[in-house]
Amino acid sequence: MDENRIHDPRKVTQAFPDPNLLDFRVLRNLLCLEKTQLARRVPFCQWPQQEVTMKMMQVLSQWLLEVCEHQQCEEGVYQLCLCLLCTYMSMSPVKIRQLQRLGSVCLFLASKMRDLVPITVEKLCMYTDYSVTAQKIMTWELLVLSKLHWNLVAVVPDDFLEHILVYLQLWQWLKLIRRHAQTYIVLCTVDYSFYTYGPSVVAASSVVAAVFGLGLLPRSGTGVDLILNVAALIEADSDNLRKCQEMMEIAFANTLHGTRPL
Structure with a gap:
């Protein structure tokens, strides 16, 4: 088979999201696995690299x-x-x-x-x-x-993304939010200043940043409730999530102005 055709998304059948995998029990298992993963994570300054x-x-x-x-x-x-x-x-x-x-x-x-x-x-x-x-x-x-x-x-952050999107139930903007959130996730993955944040926080912050960036909710009132609700969903500190989201927005703005690579 032609290899170029294999990697053409129009030639590969994509599976539909399985609603059984978006169950709250699956999310809890992901969070437990994340805690184990973060416990083994070592800051860059402690890496044995010379x-x-x-x-x-x-x-x-x-x-x-x-x-x-x-x-x-x-x-x-x-x-x-x-x-x-x-x-x-x-x-x-x-x-x-x-x-x-x-x-x-x-x-x-x-x-x-x-x-x-x-x-x-x-x-x-x-x-x-x-x-x-x-x-x-x-x-x-x-x-x-x-x-x-x-x-x-x-x-990885992508594992949490669909869980958060389904939880918010912003169905009419779902594809748009997902696309913008994935852009923020890629930005965080390239930038090692986000290395201290767990995958769930990165995913949640990217969704919040996408919602605010698209102007779907104000940053006050319901926007604050959005941060609190998403933080509760992934069992994270809301202030930590907000800090990560603000860092994302700054990094994205710098990327748009050409001061850093995406």
Whole structure:
């Protein structure tokens, strides 16, 4: 089958959302898994990295995002890729020359886990301009899997997005809010200043920022109630959620003015 056709969204049948997976019990399980995940998260300043800087991480993240967009990956692929990348780098030192190789492997694994049509090794080699060989990707795949104890299950902001949208019941604006919220989520994933926030807070803040940005609700009155209700849904502190939302809006405004990459 033609590979270009495989990655054409018009040629791939998308599954409809399963209402059984939007049950409150599923949300509670996601929140419990998130707490376990956050308990293992280490701040960047404590990573065992001597050569790799935050700026290098941002450049790599931007490159991975461009690959995902070009391959039309599912929304959760890029988010899981960054989660696997950060988890590995918080455990093992990486040299500069190995950074793109590690990013390629994490994207390869995330695509296997979350994409309808996983990215092939050959495609990844092409995107690195063949500076990373197929053999290196396959070798490092086993290395990353071993370091992560073969545990590739991770909660990402996209997992919470549909739960929050259904809870708000803003049906007439659902697609519009979802599209804008996903833009905010991508912005947060690239920007490591949001690394301290959990996936549920990032998802909830992106929805609130989208609602306010689209002018669907005022920032006072019902807008305040929106923040309180969403915070209660994900069992988060409303002030923390509001702070994350405000950071998103500032980051998005800076992106529009060209002062930072998206």
